[in-house]
Amino acid sequence: MVGDRNRTLSQADKEQIFRRATAGLAMNYAAQISAGMTDDELEAALRTVLGIFGGSGGPNEPWVEFAGAGLRIWGGWHHCVQARKQLLFAGQATIAMAREVYRIGNPSNLQLELF
Numbered sequence: 001m002v003g004d005r006n007r008t009l010s011q012a013d014k015e016q017i018f019r020r021a022t023a024g025l026a027m028n029y030a031a032q033i034s035a036g037m038t039d040d041e042l043e044a045a046l047r048t049v050l051g052i053f054g055g056s057g058g059p060n061e062p063w064v065e066f067a068g069a070g071l072r073i074w075g076g077w078h079h080c081v082q083a084r085k086q087l088l089f090a091g092q093a094t095i096a097m098a099r100e101v102y103r104i105g106n107p108s109n110l111q112l113e114l115f
Helices: 011-021 023-028 030-035 039-050 092-102
Strands: 054-058 061-067 072-076 086-089
Touching: 011 023, 011 061, 011 072, 011 086, 011 092, 023 030, 023 039, 023 092, 039 092, 086 092
Parallel strands: none
Antiparallel strands: 054 061, 061 072, 072 086
């Protein structure tokens, strides 16, 4: 339902919000993603992609807001001020989600890939 303030975000909604907030990552860092990125490299790339502050939304889509400082991403089904939105990702959780969504290896991790 459009504008349903009480609608709970599903895991798929959260991933969609994450992908929208970080859309520039795959486009601008494709070579680095293929080679793998350390946490520090990935953090710097995410800060650049998220920028100072941004956001978007529209009919039948969750609203998203993001900030490079703290690698923070907010989202929800109703557009309202950032402080009232749900903080979905921040800091290390944003880095972990980027690794999962974009399948970014960590060259500093000595654990062998099993798959």
